Amino acid sequence: MHELIRFIIKISIIFFTFIHASYGGGILVGQTRVIYDADKKEASLPLSNKSEKNPFLIQSWIENGDTKTRGPFVVTPPLFRLNANEDSSLRISYTGGELPKNKESVFYINVRAIPSTPKNSLNELRLIINTRIKLFYRPSGLEGKPYDAYKLLQFSRTSGELIIKNPTQFYVVFSYLMVGTTLFKDVEMVAPGGQLIVKLPESNLSNIIEWSAINDYGGDSRPEKRVL
Known part of the structure; x- marks a missing residue:
């Protein structure tokens, strides 16, 4: 023993x-x-x-x-x-x-x-x-700049969901994503030309989106804010 x-x-x-x-x-x-x-x-x-x-x-x-x-x-x-x-x-x-x-x-x-x-x-x-x-x-010759891709994300909400569309040719990796005062920690990235659907709490009725992305060097980009 x-x-x-x-x-x-x-x-x-x-x-x-x-x-x-x-x-x-x-x-x-x-x-x-x-x-x-x-x-x-x-x-x-x-x-x-x-x-x-x-x-x-x-x-x-x-x-x-x-x-x-x-x-x-x-x-x-x-x-x-x-x-x-x-x-x-x-x-x-x-x-x-x-x-x-x-x-x-x-x-x-x-x-x-x-x-x-x-x-x-x-x-x-x-x-x-x-x-x-x-x-x-x-690939070489992609349109736009990778460090600007996160600024071009498109947001909409419907039926308790936030829909995120990426119209660029680059991956956007989130540093953080907030809807109103709710912080979403499990939102990772959205593919080029793809979309991501985030489930919203029933109590969250905010139309204010704030987010930041991780750049090529592993740092955080300047936060962006948008009102839907």
């Missing part, structure tokens, strides 16, 4: 340590999104190991969003060791395939950080941290 208790305590300590490390002392992914311009040969994603002593095995791949289908990109290197206090970067190359040329496409980059296992470490739980960020493939 005492051995079991010590084992549980040891697991709990290591679990907490690696959860904390993923935010401060482990692998830091240098961007929250990657923009792949079609007229360039590749894009890059910087990585840093902020740990003072622990190396990590880094495994990376790109998928379509269904977590099953790989996207038409190759990540180099797909698997490598990143030592403590070292920096590196992933190179992302487009392998070809049928992608729309009149609008952006979105994929997801997965970066899996596998911690090293010290010698003579028995009964220890090692957490594998997976970071998933968006990759936007941007």
